[in-house]
Amino acid sequence: MIQSVAIIGLGLLGGSIGLAIKANAPGIVTTGYDRDPETRAAAEKRGLVGTVCSNAGDAVAMADLVILCVPVGAMEAAARDIAGALSDHAIISDVGSSKQSVAEALAKALPGRTIIPAHPVAGTEQSGPEAGFASLFTNRWCILTPADDADPAALESLGEFWTRLGANVEIMDAEHHDLVLAVTSHIPHLIAFTIVGTASDLEEVTRSEVIKYSAGGFRDFTRIAASDPVMWRDVFLSNKSAVLEMLGRFSEDLTAMQRAIRSGDGDALHELFSRTRAIRRQVIQEGQDDDRPDFGRKDHS
Ligand SMILES: NC(=O)c1ccc[n+]([C@@H]2O[C@H](COP(=O)([O-])OP(=O)(O)OC[C@H]3O[C@@H](n4cnc5c(N)ncnc54)[C@H](O)[C@@H]3O)[C@@H](O)[C@H]2O)c1
Numbered sequence: 001m002i003q004s005v006a007i008i009g010l011g012l013l014g015g016s017i018g019l020a021i022k023a024n025a026p027g028i029v030t031t032g033y034d035r036d037p038e039t040r041a042a043a044e045k046r047g048l049v050g051t052v053c054s055n056a057g058d059a060v061a062m063a064d065l066v067i068l069c070v071p072v073g074a075m076e077a078a079a080r081d082i083a084g085a086l087s088d089h090a091i092i093s094d095v096g097s098s099k100q101s102v103a104e105a106l107a108k109a110l111p112g113r114t115i116i117p118a119h120p121v122a123g124t125e126q127s128g129p130e131a132g133f134a135s136l137f138t139n140r141w142c143i144l145t146p147a148d149d150a151d152p153a154a155l156e157s158l159g160e161f162w163t164r165l166g167a168n169v170e171i172m173d174a175e176h177h178d179l180v181l182a183v184t185s186h187i188p189h190l191i192a193f194t195i196v197g198t199a200s201d202l203e204e205v206t207r208s209e210v211i212k213y214s215a216g217g218f219r220d221f222t223r224i225a226a227s228d229p230v231m232w233r234d235v236f237l238s239n240k241s242a243v244l245e246m247l248g249r250f251s252e253d254l255t256a257m258q259r260a261i262r263s264g265d266g267d268a269l270h271e272l273f274s275r276t277r278a279i280r281r282q283v284i285q286e287g288q289d290d291d292r293p294d295f296g297r298k299d300h301s
């Protein structure tokens with residue numbers, strides 16, 4: 001049974017975990033650390049965790065569960081920081097958006113430790129200590145990617161923990177996770193970053209026109225393209241092979257659409273758009289959409 005949780009990195013994800021514990025599992029004692037002093041001060045002010053510590057070692061010393069909530073490129077450094085201060089029984093987990101590289105980094109920095117990587121598939125385009133809110137994980141998936149020899153009791157405890165925060169828990173192989181998320185999250189973000197960049201670079205269209213005439217579709221892309229640059233740089237560098245593989249497929253499909261438009265093949269366009277419309281309806285039926293009004297754009301705390 002997890003009775004104390006240490007959160008390293010008090011931004012959107014770390015802050016939301018702290019607030020979700022407070023709301024759903026108030027008996028759990030929380031401590032936290034962020035390397036940025038301003039973030040620590042903001043976390044203290046918002047009460048994201050019970051105790052904000054001034055170093056990572058103090059934050060993790062008494063914890064049953066330590067969750068690393070830093071960009072994936074910073075996981076190894078954050079793990080090294082806590083290595084000497086962990087209690088013997090501590091479970092170490094994370095929330096990184098890619099899983100194979102994080103699992104490798106944690107295993108390298110914390111040999112012999114109980115490590116269960118995880119990815120709550122929930123977020124917004126906001127970041128930092130003001131962005132977190134308690135209901136972020138409600139009815140969202142949290143994917144656990146244990147190694148084959150992971151401790152079953154630790155896996156069960158971590159699953160129970162995420163269930164208490166409102167998430168639906170799924171267990172998946174890390175390699176498969178990275179391939180699936182490349183298609184469902186990483187490439188959609190790359191497309192948004194690219195189209196917004198392309199629009200702002202167009203010489204025939206001024207930047208003020210891009211902003212002024214942002215129609216619905218483009219506006220949705222600008223929300224995603226406003227996501228944190230450090231987080232996303234690290235996601236693409238860490239999930240390189242899966243992203244490049246899926247990007248190859250996507251480029252071929254895009255070329256087929258280009259060909260259909262050039263040759264006036266309305267049937268091909270209609271067939272694809274009908275198929276994608278059906279998928280959207282399925283996503284809504286299965287409750288995986290973000291149709292909560294203004295989701296991610298207002299203070300949800
Ligand atoms: N934003 C999302 O939508 C989302 C969703 C699911 C998972 N994730 C993953 O969660 C993690 C955190 O993302 P976020 O959105 O909360 O980012 P964030 O920028 O809001 O917070 C990250 C925090 O980590 C701190 N930090 C960086 N290096 C550190 C270190 N070595 N030690 C201590 N603190 C350190 C930063 O100061 C920052 O406050 C990332 O790995 C990301 O891939 C993000």
Ligand SMILES: O=C(O)C(=O)C[C@]1(C(=O)O)C=C[C@@H](O)C=C1
Binds near residue numbers: 096097125184186
């Ligand atoms: O809703 C958003 O704004 C998000 O980008 C959240 C989102 C996603 O792609 O769904 C982003 C990265 C994560 O690792 C998990 C969730």
